[in-house]
Amino acid sequence: MGRKLCIVWLGILAAGFMLPLVITFTNAFMTETEIFLNYNTSLSVFDVIDGVERRFVPVRLVPREITLGQFRAVLVDQPAFLMLLVNSIRITAPVVVFNLAVSLLTAYGFTSWKWKHKEILFFVYIVVMLMPLQAVLVPNFIIAERLGISQSYWAIIFPGIFAPFGTFLLRQSMGAIPEANFEAARMDGAGEIFIFIFVVMPQMKSGIAALSMLTFIEYWNVVEQAVIFIRDYRLEPLSVFLSRIGEGNIALIFAASVVYMIFPLLWLFLGQEDLQKGIELSGVR
């Protein structure tokens, strides 16, 4: 297949991939009236007179009038929305930061630990890592009840902090550091803590970036845990809330969605390589 043909195929596929995002973005700049006209498909009196049997949602990519009205409504007029955004941050931020810290320590421990049978223990981490979320939720729930932290963010945050995936990913990425670096530092009489901070950390930049990005995406999009642990709708993260906003005020939904997705999108634009690296490292070897 020629290069040109490849580009044509990729172009078609890419257009299909972009369509949902392009519609969401462009529609966020439309006026409330235009949104309502586009997405209300019930028939008017005139339709009936004209003999129109059904009306469908049209694909409108260019707003008739570009306005920031939706964004103002979402960000300024509706404090509730900002509150929900803050809820998402309150869940995501601690998980990203502390999971990174714990995973760095554990991964380094597994690298420098000289016990013969450490791989057996590491294998337990891998098995738990491979469990789908649904298999972990019930144990999460049981322990949250015992510790008295269900119905609070801690029930989501703690399992997130100790999730085995980070340890696995960072150990993979630490494996790329040449053994000679450790040897040299030990010869100079450096202690483990010194080696961890001054030899390992500087070489872990891309591993750290990859892990924090993957954890961020995962917890920014938290749905199942929130449904189970958070019954108070004021404490819900945005992900759960957005699925219900459509029933009420559809004029805001696009701007709300854009605000919500802009954070991970910006991170992707800044760190596309980090994400690719993270995915490659998740492949068990």
Place this chain on the structure above:
Amino acid sequence: MNKKFVGTHKGFLFVLPGFLGFCVFYLWPFVISIGFSFLSRPVGGEFVGLYNYISLLQNPAYLLGLRNTITFIGLSVPVNMVFSLWIAILLGKISGRLKPLFVLVFLLPLVIPSGSMVFFWQQFFGANGILNGFLYSAGFYPNWLNSENARFVLLTIFLWKNLGFNMVLFMSGLSNIPADYYEAAAMDGASRRAVFMKITMPCLMPTTVIVVLMSVINSFRVFREVYLLMGSHPHESVYMLQHFMNNNFFALNYPRLTTATTLLAFAMMLLALGLLKLQKRVS
């Protein structure tokens, strides 16, 4: 303690804090959960042997969810693999500035929170939605969200979201195949088909096993979209194992929940062990 022991186990001090948390929030509750699955009630219940397992495997809702989940995995994993491999191969043939741009586009859905796309999917697949707008003019008016067709909706959303992940894995697998293999084949005048079957496929086997494993894990995540899009009681063709578990959460039916969890964890463990073993053999 002698010096040698300390030297060997110094690394454990770094593992310890994370390991304690891992025990408290994962291992220990797993053990409790397995224990509960043999009791009639979690508190003060008596040992009932395999009763919970037998009654779960006779529960029609559980069986429906199990069947749908297996069907969805069986359908989505191969389709996803074929498409992502195809895209990875296409990307391998182009270079220059366009390539990272295309990669970016296919990675975008991966980072988009499910919640922000729910309204779009509703409007796209709705009875009077965008898709039906096109199909209606061709004489069709299918029901997407509330019929057997819902499976197709799930597949579309799943592919949109997960193609990028497998694509990256395949791209890195493809780039690891030594270029001289292809040069040698070109010298022998091998056909494109032969090159693909004799070089590309065998060299990609280790990657493929990993892709299968990751796709199975990721395919459980489609529940997020089903749940946000169709609620806790969707059309029966897309009622998943997770719906069953989620709905039992609200009734807090511990015997059912823990039994279902134990079975799922056990099945996943067997699958993971099998695939990892297979991967060691092919690589």
